[in-house]
């Protein structure tokens with residue numbers, strides 16, 4: 001039995017660091033676990049241009065106190081007015097690592113998102129030409145579609161025609177939750193990959209209703225039934241280079257979660273590696289953990305692999321019930337539970 005695992009320093013290919021006091025409170029958790037992270041741009045207002053991305057990157061580094069070996073990789077929030085030339089310049093200058101597509105009103109802070117991706121031909125052609133990844137929150141926003149079906153319907157209605165029309169467009173389907181998404185990404189004859197969160201490997205939709213309404217188990221895409229969780233787990237541990245780590249850590253102050261209309265998002269940054277490794281351990285796939293956590297994503301993005309290592313040890317770690325106080329009080333994923341691996345560092 002492996003009791004100690006040393007792997008190349010991993011990256012988080014999907015995280016929400018927020019802004020202001022919350023950024024100051026949460027940034028260090030991600031920087032402690034990961035060498036780099038793809039920073040989601042859904043601030044208010046969203047990060048839609050170079051100046052905003054540069055300023056946000058500075059605020060992230062400032063929140064880490066300056067001396068840090070963590071690299072934030074910035075993304076451009078696409079709107080109906082996205083400017084292809086500006087995006088291409090941002091990519092060439094190393095400001096943007098990717099573009100993020102939020103279908104308008106699909107999730108937290110997506111009101112400025114795209115109403116019809118098909119209308120963004122200039123942007124899509126440009127991304128395809130320059131090899132810049134398009135990151136997608138893959139849910140339809142049609143309120144007549146059952147919320148548990150919105151990812152699968154997005155694949156049929158939006159993603160399938162998109163890859164047909166842009167055969168070389170690099171796509172990351174973010175935070176997949178369904179057997180349909182896992183199969184689509186595994187099998188498509190297309191440069192497509194997917195991020196997988198800790199929570200979608202661990203919980204199914206029962207967790208949201210376990211003895212009462214559980215707002216801290218609510219995120220988008222919403223957790224699905226057990227058969228989907230198992231399919232997503234199989235994809236994560238499969239060894240396929242198309243699946244990689246993206247926490248989707250999405251902190252909301254406790255009062256915004258425990259509310260008559262609770263926000264979507266699970267804050268998992270403090271113990272993300274511990275959760276993922278526990279899953280790989282349970283699946284007898286510890287040998288595939290490094291690929292998922294530290295190699296597949298970098299290769300897909302065309303970025304160098306990290307140097308340096310992190311070590312996890314098989315030791316109990318108690319997750320606190322709450323982290324922070326006041327405006328930054330958040331309930332972490334696994335609050336009050338004990339995990340079986342601990343990140344040393």
Ligand SMILES: NC(=O)N[C@@H](CC(=O)O)C(=O)O
Pocket residue numbers: 016042107108109137218219220221248250251264265266
């Ligand atoms: N995942 C979530 O439930 N919430 C994210 C947005 C997102 O990633 O869709 C957030 O910003 O809070």
Ligand SMILES: [Zn+2]
Pocket residue numbers: 107137174175220221
């Ligand atoms: Zn999302």
Ligand SMILES: [Zn+2]
Pocket residue numbers: 014015016040248250
């Ligand atoms: Zn997210």
